[in-house]
Amino acid sequence: MNKRAFPALIGLSLLFFGVAPILIVRAPYEQEMGLIQKIFYFHFASWMAMYLAILVLGISSALFLFRRKPSADRLAVAAAEAAVVFGLMGLVTGPLWAVKSWGVWWTWDARTTMAMILELILVAYLILRAYGGPGSDRLAAGLGMFAMANLPFLYVSTEIWRTIHPPTSVVPQLPVDFGLPLWWSVAGFILLCLALLTARSRLEEERATLDRLYLALEDE
Amino acid sequence: MQRLYDMSAVPRERTTAVRRWALIALCVGCLGILGAQTADAAQPTQQSAPDGFVPMDDVPAEEQLPAAPLLAAAYIVVWVIAIGYLWTIWRRLGSVEKELADAMRRVDTDGA
Numbered sequence: 130m131n132k133r134a135f136p137a138l139i140g141l142s143l144l145f146f147g148v149a150p151i152l153i154v155r156a157p158y159e160q161e162m163g164l165i166q167k168i169f170y171f172h173f174a175s176w177m178a179m180y181l182a183i184l185v186l187g188i189s190s191a192l193f194l195f196r197r198k199p200s201a202d203r204l205a206v207a208a209a210e211a212a213v214v215f216g217l218m219g220l221v222t223g224p225l226w227a228v229k230s231w232g233v234w235w236t237w238d239a240r241t242t243m244a245m246i247l248e249l250i251l252v253a254y255l256i257l258r259a260y261g262g263p264g265s266d267r268l269a270a271g272l273g274m275f276a277m278a279n280l281p282f283l284y285v286s287t288e289i290w291r292t293i294h295p296p297t298s299v300v301p302q303l304p305v306d307f308g309l310p311l312w313w314s315v316a317g318f319i320l321l322c323l324a325l326l327t328a329r330s331r332l333e334e335e336r337a338t339l340d341r342l343y344l345a346l347e348d349e
Numbered sequence: 350m351q352r353l354y355d356m357s358a359v360p361r362e363r364t365t366a367v368r369r370w371a372l373i374a375l376c377v378g379c380l381g382i383l384g385a386q387t388a389d390a391a392q393p394t395q396q397s398a399p400d401g402f403v404p405m406d407d408v409p410a411e412e413q414l415p416a417a418p419l420l421a422a423a424y425i426v427v428w429v430i431a432i433g434y435l436w437t438i439w440r441r442l443g444s445v446e447k448e449l450a451d452a453m454r455r456v457d458t459d460g461a
Contacts, residue, residue: 164416168423175427214434221430222423229414321431328438335445342452349459 132331138324145317152310159307165229168222170314173300175218176244178318180280182212183251185326187277190270202266203337205273207329209254211322212276216248231293239290243283250276 149170159166186208192201223241224234235241250272257269287296303311 164420167420171424171427210434214430218427218430221426225419225423225426229416229419325434325438328435328442332438332442332445335442335449339445339449339452342449342456346452346455346459 135324135327135331138320138327142317142320142324145313145320149310149314149317152313156310157306162230165226168226170310171318172219172222172226173311174314174318175215175222177315178322179212179215179219180284181319181322182208182215182326183247183276183280186212186251186254186273187280190273190277194267194270194274199337200334202270203333204326204330205270206258206333207326209251209258209269209273209276210329211325213248213251213255214325215318215322216244216251220244220248236293238292238294239286240283240292240294243279243286247276247279247283250279 153167153170156167156170158164186205189201189205189208192198193205223244227236228234254269254272254276257265257272261268284297286292287294288298300311
């Protein structure tokens with residue numbers, strides 16, 4: 130990855146995050162939920178960033194598995210870690226919203242349960258990479274593709290199953306007053322995700338260089 | 350002639366002790382009666398006990414959770430997670446770069 134990409138991406142994301150609170154404060158209160166609905170702007174955006182990271186994970190895993198590209202594997206590890214981070218943000222902000230709106234911190238409905246399972250799949254990927262030993266990279270690649278296959282089901286879960294979670298279909302129909310802070314926050318989170326992916330990929334690349342150097346030293 | 354119930358025949362210390370205990374018993378008795386009356390007053394009059402918890406339709410404002418601390422907590426958590434993760438990457442990168450520099454030095458030394 131380009132070394133100059135990280136400062137540019139993190140700078141842009143900070144710009145977006147600097148303006149986002151102004152837009153969120155100026156956004157109108159939702160009629161039924163009131164002030165607590167404003168969690169939505171970061172909650173939804175963190176899931177969008179997680180979706181992006183999982184897409185990168187799935188595609189990179191497929192490239193590594195079928196084309197044997199080591200650079201794709203390194204990107205997959207970076208994407209899995211970023212997906213766990215953004216998933217954690219979603220899983221923490223969700224209950225903070227739910228306790229006010231639904232009266233409970235957590236409910237095992239289709240959307241929340243699927244989100245929890247997806248997060249656990251990603252954690253399993255990282256554990257496999259850390260402790261799996263030789264050959265675990267290919268097993269993990271399969272798990273990464275499996276995580277990506279879960280994405281469409283997670284996205285449409287509120288439309289298919291009866292759930293108390295707000296449906297995803299409300300997002301495209303949002304009025305401008307609600308839509309502008311939302312999409313602005315989504316852009317900020319996407320940029321942050323790309324910045325984290327760049328930094329984490331660089332770490333993996335340097336680790337790979339270090340491994341090659343140690344192998345060269347052992348051969349001598 | 351000495352009367353049968355002449356109190357003067359009882360020693361003075363004993364009569365004082367009896368009086369003291371009688372006074373204490375009277376006070377305790379009064380307090381007991383008063384307490385029982387208060388408890389009776391606090392009891393609901395012949396209400397049928399509910400089978401379990403009964404949900405309340407309109408939650409009073411003072412019983413509701415405030416939204417602002419939850420909203421603030423959500424935004425703080427997001428920032429703490431993002432900055433924390435970025436910090437771990439920076440730390441790991443620093444450690445690998447240091448190790449990489451050491452390895453390069455060893456390669457150069459061995460090559461020379």
